Amino acid sequence: KNEVEQSPQNLTAQEGEFITINCSYSVGISALHWLQQHPGGGIVSLFMLSSGKKKHGRLIATINIQEKHSSLHITASHPRDSAVYICAVRDRGGGGADGLTFGKGTHLIIQP
Amino acid sequence: DTGVSQNPRHKITKRGQNVTFRCDPISEHNRLYWYRQTLGQGPEFLTYFQNEAQLEKSRLLSDRFSAERPKGSFSTLEIQRTEQGDSAMYLCASSPATNEKLFFGSGTQLSVL
Numbered sequence: 001k002n003e004v005e006q007s008p009q010n011l012t013a014q015e016g017e018f019i020t021i022n023c024s025y026s027v028g029i030s031a032l033h034w035l036q037q038h039p040g041g042g043i044v045s046l047f048m049l050s051s052g053k054k055k056h057g058r059l060i061a062t063i064n065i066q067e068k069h070s071s072l073h074i075t076a077s078h079p080r081d082s083a084v085y086i087c088a089v090r091d092r093g094g095g096g097a098d099g100l101t102f103g104k105g106t107h108l109i110i111q112p
Numbered sequence: 113d114t115g116v117s118q119n120p121r122h123k124i125t126k127r128g129q130n131v132t133f134r135c136d137p138i139s140e141h142n143r144l145y146w147y148r149q150t151l152g153q154g155p156e157f158l159t160y161f162q163n164e165a166q167l168e169k170s171r172l173l174s175d176r177f178s179a180e181r182p183k184g185s186f187s188t189l190e191i192q193r194t195e196q197g198d199s200a201m202y203l204c205a206s207s208p209a210t211n212e213k214l215f216f217g218s219g220t221q222l223s224v225l
Contacts, residue, residue, distance in 0.1 A: 043216035086154050099145060099157030
């Protein structure tokens with residue numbers, strides 16, 4: 001079973017700061033998801049990636065398959081970015097569960 | 113595209129009662145997933161369907177839990193003889209295929225008294 005670790009668990013920053021959230025996993029994967037969860041439970045999928053880098057607006061996600069590590073970056077952070085950011089991985093083949101294994105999330109607060 | 117819809121949003125029940133939740137995925141998505149999330153934790157995988165076939169069940173899904181997707185469209189998750197430990201947010205997600213982005217519903221918050 002994959003072990004997914006996120007760091008930091010909590011992060012408070014000032015508006016405008018560059019934010020980095022890290023995710024590491026223990027077993028080879030076929031895909032990694034970055035998700036955003038706002039209070040009240042709604043989850044939005046930000047990225048799904050299996051290699052390299054993806055960018056959407058102020059968000060950038062990178063993954064290093066060899067090092068089993070991914071990062072989510074937020075440039076020019078804004079209070080509306082305040083949320084829990086969750087990393088989730090899908091194990092590579094082998095007949096295991098197709099479901100994702102989730103990290104515990106990083107609680108981000110951006111102060112004005 | 114109206115997104116993934118879950119009903120009810122909240123459910124309060126007494127220990128020992130049965131509850132059923134419904135998930136309506138995005139219409140063209142053939143994969144449907146159920147997850148459970150407790151406070152301060154990430155979601156945990158429960159089960160998933162490809163069309164009407166239930167392809168995988170987590171060990172978390174005890175005999176009191178059953179899920180169906182009878183016509184490959186909406187899905188139901190039933191919990192029999194609820195226990196206080198079943199209190200959690202139950203999340204449904206759908207995707208068009210494996211290794212595609214997931215689309216989540218708003219969840220059903222279950223409280224077992």
